[in-house]
Amino acid sequence: MRAVTAAIRMHDRFLLTTHEHPDGDALGSLLGMHLGLQALGKDSVMYLPGSGPIAGEYQWMPLDALVRTPPADQAKRVLLALDCAGAGRIGDPVALERAPLILNVDHHHDNTRFGTVDLVIDTASSTGEIVFDLLTALGVTITPEIAEPLYVALVTDTGRYQYSNTTPRALRVGAELVEAGADVAGVFKKVYESVGFPKLKLLARVLDRAEQYEDGAVVISWLVHTDWPDVGAGEGYSEGVIEHLRSVEGARVVALIREPPFRTPVQRRVSLRASDLSIDVSAIARQFGGGGHPQAAGFTSDQTTAELIEAICSAYVAATRGAA
Numbered sequence: 001m002r003a004v005t006a007a008i009r010m011h012d013r014f015l016l017t018t019h020e021h022p023d024g025d026a027l028g029s030l031l032g033m034h035l036g037l038q039a040l041g042k043d044s045v046m047y048l049p050g051s052g053p054i055a056g057e058y059q060w061m062p063l064d065a066l067v068r069t070p071p072a073d074q075a076k077r078v079l080l081a082l083d084c085a086g087a088g089r090i091g092d093p094v095a096l097e098r099a100p101l102i103l104n105v106d107h108h109h110d111n112t113r114f115g116t117v118d119l120v121i122d123t124a125s126s127t128g129e130i131v132f133d134l135l136t137a138l139g140v141t142i143t144p145e146i147a148e149p150l151y152v153a154l155v156t157d158t159g160r161y162q163y164s165n166t167t168p169r170a171l172r173v174g175a176e177l178v179e180a181g182a183d184v185a186g187v188f189k190k191v192y193e194s195v196g197f198p199k200l201k202l203l204a205r206v207l208d209r210a211e212q213y214e215d216g217a218v219v220i221s222w223l224v225h226t227d228w229p230d231v232g233a234g235e236g237y238s239e240g241v242i243e244h245l246r247s248v249e250g251a252r253v254v255a256l257i258r259e260p261p262f263r264t265p266v267q268r269r270v271s272l273r274a275s276d277l278s279i280d281v282s283a284i285a286r287q288f289g290g291g292g293h294p295q296a297a298g299f300t301s302d303q304t305t306a307e308l309i310e311a312i313c314s315a316y317v318a319a320t321r322g323a324a
């Protein structure tokens with residue numbers, strides 16, 4: 001913490017980035033940190049490599065300053081990676097080589113420590129919680145504009161303060177953010193109750209195809225690339241639909257297998273969730289070259305959907321063998 005705050009005080013130019021397909025914690029941490037650095041008089045650029053769309057539920061966030069290609073002075077900017085478990089999660093492979101200094105701020109327990117300085121706190125509910133601590137340590141006043149994206153980070157990564165990472169500390173930081181001006185009902189309405197109708201139809205397909213395996217302990221569903229055009233959905237519309245699968249009685253591990261929207265699949269993306277603290281789905285994801293949190297992880301694979309269903313069930317059986 002001290003090394004990161006010292007590096008922030010010492011330098012003037014920053015390049016802030018986060019992982020591809022950014023979620024609420026990624027975008028909230030990015031924007032909160034950016035505004036905090038600006039409040040300190042720093043020159044900060046928010047950089048999300050690539051052209052992938054921002055998921056619909058976050059498009060209301062004031063991210064107009066976000067750039068999708070690196071700035072010309074990239075090599076002179078301290079790279080601050082937020083919520084990135086590994087270098088591969090950053091969509092620009094040369095960003096790390098070009099950076100004079102890399103600050104790696106994250107809460108994934110399997111973070112690969114790719115930074116010059118690594119601030120990895122796996123007991124933090126979210127990267128947003130760490131950003132709040134950093135800004136507080138730097139003496140930044142938490143304005144409503146800073147509080148709201150950090151609140152989005154906390155509320156989304158904790159499943160609206162319901163998942164097992166909802167610590168007393170996460171609740172206290174949330175309370176401080178609300179005190180500082182984050183609009184609880186407004187964020188709820190914009191993030192959770194502004195679902196585009198096509199997303200509802202996409203969810204309907206996921207629910208319709210869901211199957212139970214291993215006596216109901218494993219629930220798996222899938223999306224094919226034609227589902228998006230069929231229902232008129234955009235690319236980010238499958239974000240969060242997996243959460244509906246884990247609510248099923250008896251489900252311990254749930255998975256959503258997705259083909260890339262609109263394109264014939266070369267690879268499929270598999271998202272995994274555990275509803276049970278005794279199962280670490282990130283360990284399953286790592287067997288397939290992915291990673292994540294114990295309760296939420298993912299990987300990509302060139303296997304077919306049928307092969308993946310079998311592989312996930314086998315991995316579940318192997319992971320629980322002996323533990324029962």
Ligand SMILES: [Mn+2]
Binds near residue numbers: 107126127157
């Ligand atoms: Mn996160």
